[in-house]
Amino acid sequence: xxxxxxxxxxxxxxxxxxxxxQDVGIERVRRAMESESGRDEAIHxxxxxxxxxxxxxxxxxGGSELGMQEAAIAAQEIGRAAAPxxxxxxxxxxxxxxxxxxxGDRKSDLLEGIAEGRSLITPILDAxxxxxxxEGTVLYVPDAAWSDAFLLETGGSLYLLDASISxxxxxxxxxxxxxxxxxxxxxxxxxxxxxxxxxxxxxxxxRAVQAAQIALGADALGAAQKGLHISVEYAKERKxxxxxxxxxxxxxxxxxxxxxxxxPVQSLLWHxxxxxxxxxxxxxxxxxxxxAHATDVASQAVTMTTQVFGGxxxxxxxxxxxxxxxxxxxxxxxxxxxxxxEQAAAVMYG
Amino acid sequence: MTMTGDASFNExxxxxxxxxxxxxxxxxxxxxxxxxxxxxxERNMLGRSNATESYLAGCVDILRETGLIxxxxxxxxxxxxxxxxxxxxxxxxxxxxxRLKKRDSGAGGLxxxxxxxxxxxxxCALAIDGMAERGVLKxxxxxVRDYGNWQRNYMYSLGLIIGGGTAQxxxxxxxxxxxxxxxxxxxxxx
Numbered sequence: 222x223x224x225x226x227x228x229x230x231x232x233x234x235x236x237x238x239x240x241x242x243q244d245v246g247i248e249r250v251r252r253a254m255e256s257e258s259g260r261d262e263a264i265h266x267x268x269x270x271x272x273x274x275x276x277x278x279x280x281x282x283g284g285s286e287l288g289m290q291e292a293a294i295a296a297q298e299i300g301r302a303a304a305p306x307x308x309x310x311x312x313x314x315x316x317x318x319x320x321x322x323x324x325g326d327r328k329s330d331l332l333e334g335i336a337e338g339r340s341l342i343t344p345i346l347d348a349x350x351x352x353x354x355x356e357g358t359v360l361y362v363p364d365a366a367w368s369d370a371f372l373l374e375t376g377g378s379l380y381l382l383d384a385s386i387s388x389x390x391x392x393x394x395x396x397x398x399x400x401x402x403x404x405x406x407x408x409x410x411x412x413x414x415x416x417x418x419x420x421x422x423x424x425x426x427x428r429a430v431q432a433a434q435i436a437l438g439a440d441a442l443g444a445a446q447k448g449l450h451i452s453v454e455y456a457k458e459r460k461x462x463x464x465x466x467x468x469x470x471x472x473x474x475x476x477x478x479x480x481x482x483x484x485p486v487q488s489l490l491w492h493x494x495x496x497x498x499x500x501x502x503x504x505x506x507x508x509x510x511x512x513a514h515a516t517d518v519a520s521q522a523v524t525m526t527t528q529v530f531g532g533x534x535x536x537x538x539x540x541x542x543x544x545x546x547x548x549x550x551x552x553x554x555x556x557x558x559x560x561x562x563e564q565a566a567a568v569m570y571g
Numbered sequence: 572m573t574m575t576g577d578a579s580f581n582e583x584x585x586x587x588x589x590x591x592x593x594x595x596x597x598x599x600x601x602x603x604x605x606x607x608x609x610x611x612x613e614r615n616m617l618g619r620s621n622a623t624e625s626y627l628a629g630c631v632d633i634l635r636e637t638g639l640i641x642x643x644x645x646x647x648x649x650x651x652x653x654x655x656x657x658x659x660x661x662x663x664x665x666x667x668x669x670r671l672k673k674r675d676s677g678a679g680g681l682x683x684x685x686x687x688x689x690x691x692x693x694x695c696a697l698a699i700d701g702m703a704e705r706g707v708l709k710x711x712x713x714x715v716r717d718y719g720n721w722q723r724n725y726m727y728s729l730g731l732i733i734g735g736g737t738a739q740x741x742x743x744x745x746x747x748x749x750x751x752x753x754x755x756x757x758x759x760x761x
Contacts, residue, residue: 223672224664453750468753470739473746480745481682488661489654507657514654562650563643569653570631570640 234294241302253305254399261305269338277316283336288498296436300443303543305400307363309436315342321425341368348373355411365391365404377423380416398550431508438515441551445483445519448544452529479522486515506568509561516552523548575726613735618683620660630698678749685741688732695725
């Protein structure tokens with residue numbers, strides 16, 4: 222058996238990378254970062270045109286009906302570009318939760334909208350639904366301020382709530398990683414009848430959450446690889462004490478150590494995505510282990526490669542902080558490494 | 572004799588030895604190339620991950636036996652090693668596929684020895700910590716676990732971090748050949 226990407230998967234990776242390099246360069250990322258809202262309105266439609274929003278959506282609904290391996294490829298490239306999009310939430314968690322919803326026109330419309338990049342549906346897991354009421358506050362909801370609808374999940378059941386109805390109060394929160402924003406969402410006095418019940422199952426939610434965790438791990442890997450790349454380039458050019466700094470072992474060994482840790486994460490990511498696609502039981506420990514390991518390695522990588530730039534590494538002008546913060550967001554969201562290692566341990570060792 | 576107490580390498584004296592020309596490996600002048608090729612093979616062997624996987628399984632046995640598998644601190648250390656081991660295991664499958672397809676693995680091929688030797692060492696360290704005071708015993712002692720293999724392998728794997736090109740030499744190779752960073756300039760003659 223060959224291990225690694227197939228030729229079509231390599232072509233997909235190259236085409237996504239090319240699109241992001243051409244259309245979502247670092248200047249555009251910085252514009253979104255520096256804007257008040259952090260929103261890049263056009264990006265969703267562009268990602269839709271490229272087929273990136275519909276990777277996990279059936280072909281008859283406008284998607285390409287591919288798998289987690291392809292979604293992970295996209296997530297990694299998006300992380301490498303630090304693109305202002307919560308791919309794991311909007312284009313992994315949302316379509317996979319919806320895929321397990323009861324069949325019907327509504328489900329088809331929603332998935333078609335996502336595949337085209339015209340609907341932004343934000344899932345809220347473990348939503349505050351009790352006794353027929355939606356009542357309570359949820360924190361750290363991605364893209365809440367510009368979502369078209371919230372997909373509320375509780376115990377595997379899904380409810381779609383139009384974001385524009387009254388009774389939803391959204392307060393943006395200030396985030397360290399300006400490329401992706403989260404908000405506090407308060408639901409008050411809302412009858413569950415205001416939301417559309419879509420069915421769903423606990424098993425479906427479990428699979429979708431694992432997929433989103435893999436996507437966050439992939440995003441962190443892409444960010445770490447980009448951070449290593451730009452610091453190695455810098456180390457080849459920058460002179461100090463009349464020497465190229467990359468010729469100093471103190472600098473060279475940082476780069477070598479980071480590469481040695483980062484490179485194998487790629488293979489663990491491929492294997493984990495494969496396990497998800499194949500429906501293997503292994504995924505119950507692999508998904509949390511992959512996210513824990515990938516984001517831990519990524520944090521350490523960006524911590525070290527930032528130092529390759531010396532004082533420049535601490536400046537706003539240097540791009541390094543963008544990847545540093547990107548890896549931090551990926552690390553904290555949907556389970557940090559310590560929590561996820563415990564989750565994997567519980568599966569493996571009881 | 573090495574720090575493990577075994578004699579696993581020797582001091583060899585050659586006096587007036589003559590070797591027939593037909594015994595030359597490769598061509599005269601090609602010695603460095605032959606030597607580094609052999610070393611590359613040695614490094615990959617030192618880094619093979621099935622040994623690492625069985626070390627880790629043995630380590631889990633110790634932690635189960637001592638009940639430490641339920642300690643959050645030990646579990647966290649164990650799972651960190653599990654993540655590293657799994658990543659290297661699949662990394663080696665990737666390298667194998669590259670070789671079968673005659674594809675260049677780039678810097679990926681240069682990191683195996685560095686990572687796996689350190690990983691083996693860290694796994695042995697956790698196993699010995701898991702044994703607490705029993706960890707001080709060596710082969711032949713009453714009460715020693717697994718014939719003292721953990722204590723021996725803990726030291727032996729330190730030897731392997733050094734042997735076959737030290738970790739520091741590996742980092743130079745990864746930096747220079749893998750990442751294209753410039754070599755250390757030769758010091759100017761005094």
